[in-house]
Amino acid sequence: MYPLGHLGIALTATRLIGYVGYKVKAGISHQPDELRFENVSERAKKWISRSLDTRFLLLGAVLPDIIDKPWGLLLMKPSIASGHFLCHTLLFALILFAIAVISRGRTKKAMFALAIGTSFHLLLDYSWQDPHTLFWPLLGWQFDRGTSGSFMQASQDAFHWLVTSPDFILGEVIGGISLLITFGRLNKEGWRRFIKSGQL
Numbered sequence: 309m310y311p312l313g314h315l316g317i318a319l320t321a322t323r324l325i326g327y328v329g330y331k332v333k334a335g336i337s338h339q340p341d342e343l344r345f346e347n348v349s350e351r352a353k354k355w356i357s358r359s360l361d362t363r364f365l366l367l368g369a370v371l372p373d374i375i376d377k378p379w380g381l382l383l384m385k386p387s388i389a390s391g392h393f394l395c396h397t398l399l400f401a402l403i404l405f406a407i408a409v410i411s412r413g414r415t416k417k418a419m420f421a422l423a424i425g426t427s428f429h430l431l432l433d434y435s436w437q438d439p440h441t442l443f444w445p446l447l448g449w450q451f452d453r454g455t456s457g458s459f460m461q462a463s464q465d466a467f468h469w470l471v472t473s474p475d476f477i478l479g480e481v482i483g484g485i486s487l488l489i490t491f492g493r494l495n496k497e498g499w500r501r502f503i504k505s506g507q508l
């Protein structure tokens with residue numbers, strides 16, 4: 309998947325999961341105030357807004373490509389032409405989660421958001437189709453070479469896939485609309501808050 313799909317779907321899915329999770333938890337705990345539907349919904353929205361540093365979630369959603377694509381395609385050609393390298397491994401995501409667990413305060417929040425964004429990236433890349441990379445180094449130290457042997461060939465393959473893949477087009481449209489809906493409703497104050505604290 310490409311940037312709009314990664315960014316928009318990771319953002320919307322994370323907010324939705326947080327929102328539903330909060331409501332389920334409120335329902336289970338049976339606190340009198342929280343049994344009122346609107347009240348819980350409002351609280352859930354505020355909680356997800358407070359808890360999630362959206363800036364780092366969005367960064368995490370594209371981080372594996374930002375690091376691996378240039379590294380894999382340009383620096384290590386032709387040995388690793390797929391563009392999926394260290395940052396497309398489960399190990400990378402787990403390291404980010406581990407750093408989040410041992411961190412404190414704002415760093416903890418940022419690292420959790422980064423780890424969640426990166427996990428969504430792996431999911432949306434269908435990483436399970438390349439277990440050699442996903443579970444590296446459990447299945448061997450070598451990374452898959454991909455289908456191309458040069459940067460030019462890799463670019464041509466990527467373009468061909470781009471124009472013929474309904475997955476790509478659908479992902480970009482859904483992601484683009486999600487981003488438009490989320491950020492389109494922000495006023496000046498909303499943008500300021502987002503840039504300063506990552507809250508939406």
Ligand SMILES: [Zn+2]
Nearest residue numbers: 372373396433
């Ligand atoms: Zn990727």
